[in-house]
Every structure is written in structure tokens, then in C-alpha cells.
Amino acid sequence: MASKATFHHAVWQVELRFKPLRMMEIDVASANGSRQRELVWYLVYQLRNTGSHLKPVPKVNAAGDEVFEVERVDHQVRCFPNFVLASLDHDRLYEPRMLPDAVRAIHAREIRDPRVKLYNTVDVSTLPLDVSTEEDDRGIWCVVTWTGVDPRSDFLSLYVQGLTNAYQWEDPKEPPSENAGPVESAVLTYKTLQLNFWRPGDTIRESEDDIYYGMPDGLEGDELERVLEIYGVEQPVDYRWVYRP
Template structure:
């Protein structure tokens, strides 16, 4: 009964959690192989992961013989799962605020299974696409895009209850539901650009990258069930990017289901809607890039993975 009350009050079922116990100006796109073969910053963690092993091919996306990529073209970010992501302890503020004598609603232990997918990507590239306008005419626009793969390597952790009320953590290899979201952020201005799926853009990217692979945009990839050992190819696209950008980050959501939540002091008051003031943050991959080039002409071969003096990538909650 307590379990049902807690889930009803928190509304966390959608996150897979459980509770137990108490407690342009001008853009220039280039097709040079050198631009496609950019590698991670030497000596960085990602550089060691830029491997040459063949990428598993999902049969549903392969419509021919894919190109053989040169070593270093795909940069690999290994999956990252941490034991502390499988649980957190929180008061159930809706119940404690209602009646402070509800001791069983204080310092509750929330447990959940967490997973993380492997992510591989090419450096961001540019392509010009004729976009239909409201006037009925076509307008040629530069599009920045990121080709990537996601692989379910079976990397996951699952809390298992013991007879004495404690938990042990075991490895868990399960089919993963992938709901991607990509955000590009210009670090100088703080401006953010969401991924904009467009079939016309994806078709042109396919002709350029590999006609034998059907790349999924974020809409087609959405809610994809990825079995252990399975890989999917995808592409994220952005339009109307400020050409003067120098440092930018791409945030990739959906690779991990890890999340954090907190109830700020005083944010919830008796009588408020359930969850009032509650703040969730989700684990995502932050990829950092640097472009040491002209302010008015953005060329894809000027884009470097990593920013001088900073990490190439990191896992963050936002």
C-alpha cells in the first residue's frame, strides 16, 4: 500500500524507478576525406577510443555494401554507468508536508536499473540544402549535421534486494528504448539550437555519406528498441547556426536513463499539485568542439573535436 501511495504521489513510474524500505553569413561545405577523418585531440580519452574495429551493421538500415571507413573517422565514446546512479535517498515532500509524523516517508531509498549506450560519431559536417519556403520557393540553406551510431553493448546495472533488506548491484544486459534528443549550444553566446529533422536534408546527407545506409533522423530513431549487440545509424541536423561560432557543445540525450531529482526547500506547500517545484535533470553526453577559423566563412575542415584547455567530452546532468 505504501509503495502505491509513494508512486502516486511522486509520479515517477515513467522513469522506471522503484522505492523500497524507508530512509549564413557565408558557409562553405567541403567533401575532402581529410575533413571526414578528423580524430580526437591527441592524448584525450576520446583519442584512445577512436578505434578501427568494424561497426556492427543493423540489417534494417543496410541497403547495399557500406563504405569502409578509414581509421579514426568514427570517434567512440564508451558507455558510462555508475553504481550511485541506481539509487538515491529522498523525503517524499508531499507526504511529509502533509503530516510530519509520517516517518516512513522520510529518507526513502529509490532504486532503479540504469543503462548506457555506446556512441560513435563523425565530426560535424556542412551541407547546403534547398529548403521549401512559405512563399513556395526554394531557399538554399547551410545545414550542420552529425552522423552517429548507437550500440547496445549490454552495459547496465540492476539493484537486487537481499534477504536482510540491503541491495547488491548486478550487471544487466537488456533491450534499451532509445529516445534521442540533440542540442547544439554556442558557448560564447549561450544560444542553443535544437535538432531539426528534415527528410530532404537526410536524403542529401545519405547521398554524400553512404548510399548503402539508411540514416535515421531523430524522428525515425525515436522510441527505437535496441537489442543487446544491435547498432543503429543516425544523423542530427541543425539550421541557421551563427557562422561566427568559435566554441560549441553538442548535448546528446537518451544514451542513458540515469536521472536525478530534488525538491528545493519550500518549493512544495500543502495543497499544491503533486510534484510542484520538483526538479529533474537527466544524464547526457556533452561533446565539445572548437573552430579556429574565419568569422564569416565556416568551413567544416576547421571544426576540431575538443576545446583547448578543456575536456573533449564529459557526462553531465542537465
């Protein structure tokens, strides 16, 4: 199985900073060219390459065997972030939508400085990120948008992939067939940041002021156990790292 094999590869990571998860009504162009007003959920975030990436370096030890040591290196990074918004209590996943009209409206609301560009998630993948330092911040501001989010949602998680190229192989839940090769016998999963949010679901009046980062506090007993099960955690956390396909 995959657990018996050793893989050596360089690992990079970028830093994520983000503003509150919010929503905004925006006139969005449809496929037929008409415009309609939609409630757009969005997250404005910043990506920074802080360097100190991990590089495996082969060396020969005193016994003459090849071993690998880890060196920390600074280099440019190109990342491909993906943000999937999950309505946990309604078992729905929302993929990002590319909305140029929304980016302009959100820039006017959140950034306001015409000298600072706000990139969408597709733009980010075309931009190499240089290493930022305390004296020279090379971070870029970006936004991700979703539509059609169930207004009844009380508990949400945002799964972010592409902040690192770290991965791991996991044994499949179902036993592989007798003729399965090593790739078929294991599942490749990617290191994923899970950001938790909660809000009082409201089908009539949706407000970004009611979206809170983290998990509800002050819960006890059965209600606490129920909420922990919904988020898939053992204790209340604002975020955690998980591995997902």
C-alpha cells in the first residue's frame, strides 16, 4: 500500500489573510446578456509568499546510505487556490463563480484604493508570488465569490486548497481489486485549510453582519455535541488543517 512507499518532494506554502465573509446584492450579467440582481457571497483575502519552503536534499551518511535532510529555501511560488463553501447543516457544496461585475463592486466597497488591484481566483494562478519581507510586502489582494447559497444555512465551512502543495496518500475506504495497481490502491489527498463560520439562518433577511468566524460559543451538553458533529471536530475550533481529495 501507499504507506509502505517513501516520497520525497519539495513543499511550499503561502500565507492566507482574509477579511470577514460577507454578502452583497449585485447586478450580474447572465449567459444571454441580460442582467439580474443576485445575492453574492464573497471573501476578500490576501496571499503572501513568506518563503522558508521545504526542500529535501539527498546526503550520504556515515554508513554510506543515502538519506534526505530538509533545507529551508526562499523562492517564487505560483499557486492555484480553490475555495469550496460548504453548508454543513444542509449538505451543500458551492463552487466559486467568476463574476467580473462583482469584483468591481467589491473592490469599490472593500479596497477603495484604485492603485490596489483585486484579483479573482483565476487571475491568481497566472501570477508568480515573490517572497515578502517585513520591508517589502509582495502580497496580492484577491476575492472569491459564490451565488445561490442556501439562506437557511447556520453552519458553514470554507475548504481552501492550493495554499500549499503538500499531499498524502491514504488507503481507500473500499478494498482495492486484486488486479489494482499502486495508484488504484491509494487515494491522493491534498492539505486543505478548513475555516469555520456560523450564522443564524434567515430566509427573509440575509445580512453579512450575521456571519461570524469560528463556531458558536456558549453551547453545552447535547447541543454542543450536535454542533461538534456537524463541523466534524472534537472541540470548538476556528480553523484546522485537513486532507481532502
